Amino acid sequence: IVLTQSPGTLSLSPGERATLSCRASQPVSNNYLAWYQQKPGQAPRLLIYDASGRATGVPDRFSGSGSGTDFTLTISRLEPEDFAVYYCQQYGSSYTFGQGTKLEIK
Amino acid sequence: QVQLVQSGAEVKKPGASVKVSCKTSGFSFSNYFMHWVRQAPGQGLEWMGIIDLGGGSTRYAQKFQGRVTMTRDTSTTTVYMELSRLRSEDTAVYYCARVRSLRRAFDMWGQGTMVTVSS
Numbered sequence: 159i160v161l162t163q164s165p166g167t168l169s170l171s172p173g174e175r176a177t178l179s180c181r182a183s184q185p186v187s188n189n190y191l192a193w194y195q196q197k198p199g200q201a202p203r204l205l206i207y208d209a210s211g212r213a214t215g216v217p218d219r220f221s222g223s224g225s226g227t228d229f230t231l232t233i234s235r236l237e238p239e240d241f242a243v244y245y246c247q248q249y250g251s252s253y254t255f256g257q258g259t260k261l262e263i264k
Numbered sequence: 265q266v267q268l269v270q271s272g273a274e275v276k277k278p279g280a281s282v283k284v285s286c287k288t289s290g291f292s293f294s295n296y297f298m299h300w301v302r303q304a305p306g307q308g309l310e311w312m313g314i315i316d317l318g319g320g321s322t323r324y325a326q327k328f329q330g331r332v333t334m335t336r337d338t339s340t341t342t343v344y345m346e347l348s349r350l351r352s353e354d355t356a357v358y359y360c361a362r363v364r365s366l367r368r369a370f371d372m373w374g375q376g377t378m379v380t381v382s383s
Contacts, residue, residue: 192369194309201359201376202309207369245309249367252325253299253311 159184159248161256169264176233178259180246185226187250193222193231196258197242205244206231238263266290268360268374275380281348284377286360293341294318297363299370300334300345302356312358314366315343350381 160183170176180191189209194202204213206222209229219234233240241263246256271285286298300312313324315334322334333346343360358377361370 188367190367190369194370201373202370203373204369204371207371213369213371247309247369249369253314255301255309255311257308 159186159251159254161246161248161254163244163246163256163259165259166257167260167262169262170236171264172236172238174236176231176236176240176261178231178233178244178246178261180224180229180231180256182227182229182248186229186248189225189229190248190250191222191224191229192247192249193220194245194247195240195242196245202245233261236261266362266372268362268372270358270360270374270377273378273380275382276350278351278381278383280350280381281346282350282379283344283346284358284360284379286343286345286374288341288343288362291362293336293338295364297366298334298336298343299361299363300332301359301361301370303359303376304353304356307356310356312345314363317343347379350379352381355379355381 162181164179191209193206196202205216210222221232223230243258243260245258267289269287274282276282296317299314302310315322336343360374362372
């Protein structure tokens, strides 16, 4: 399964709402879709699992939605620490990652 | 607390092998699986394979079949990933990542190990 993330880069200001998209080349089994955040020099951090479950310790401004082939990560109000690269991943049929969306400060 | 501590950076020549370790603590080792994921400089994440920490069975991404070997040592709760016949394109940060079962997101990651392949 190929995952395509859009946009490649998203330029927003703190306080704004961010919407990141992940589209799969075929339906993701059981919506086994995760979102990760990665900051420079750090390992990825799990944010969302099973398309909409929030991982432990993740602020509630992060939410995931979608099913089948179309998934979305929404950050309701951007904080300065949210500017990073975000990856989607499917784990329903083997394991693949999207190419990432860079969220940068406008 | 749960910890995955990886071995230090490596520099290797083309054609050589590298073995990266992932020392675990804070969880019931044999009840989990461990993935290996790599990230070339400035690039995205690439899944390499998975090992069952209980039984030791493995499954590798087709791209790495024949070049990668994942093992574990239950006595030291350490997981290993060995990549052979290295080429410059293998220069990357290599991560271990723990999961409770095959159909779970990767909830805990090691800090990463930089492997540089250069003549």
